[in-house]
Amino acid sequence: MNKPDATPGGKAGKRDRQGRAGSLFKPAHIAYNPDLPITGKKEEIIQAIKNHPVVIISGATGSGKTTQIPKFCLEAGRGITGRIGCTQPRRIAAVTVAARIAEELGGTPGAFRGIQNPV
Numbered sequence: 001m002n003k004p005d006a007t008p009g010g011k012a013g014k015r016d017r018q019g020r021a022g023s024l025f026k027p028a029h030i031a032y033n034p035d036l037p038i039t040g041k042k043e044e045i046i047q048a049i050k051n052h053p054v055v056i057i058s059g060a061t062g063s064g065k066t067t068q069i070p071k072f073c074l075e076a077g078r079g080i081t082g083r084i085g086c087t088q089p090r091r092i093a094a095v096t097v098a099a100r101i102a103e104e105l106g107g108t109p110g111a112f113r114g115i116q117n118p119v
Helices: 037-051 065-075 091-104
Strands: 012-015 021-023
Touching: 037 065, 065 091
Parallel strands: none
Antiparallel strands: 012 021
16 A cells, blocks of 8 residues: 655655656635534534544435535545545546546646546
């Protein structure tokens, strides 16, 4: 397993399985949609993510799980030196979700997202 390369100023580079360096992403400010029901549980969920290796979250369709949980993970310190995975049953859904989260984080779709098709 490759370890991240720490550099001054808190920036780090991570090497993939082929030893190539990649950039990591941590937005300066993470905005949440206050209209989504899951946002009301944000602090509780972030604490659970910080304190436990596995957290199971269930909620109604449209509650914000898919778009907000990856941002909760970033705020909890996850995904800074690794990856946050979000699975979807169809490739088009995965591409759409990745693009939407990138947009909400103020990034360029494709700059810090990846999609892997099932084997």
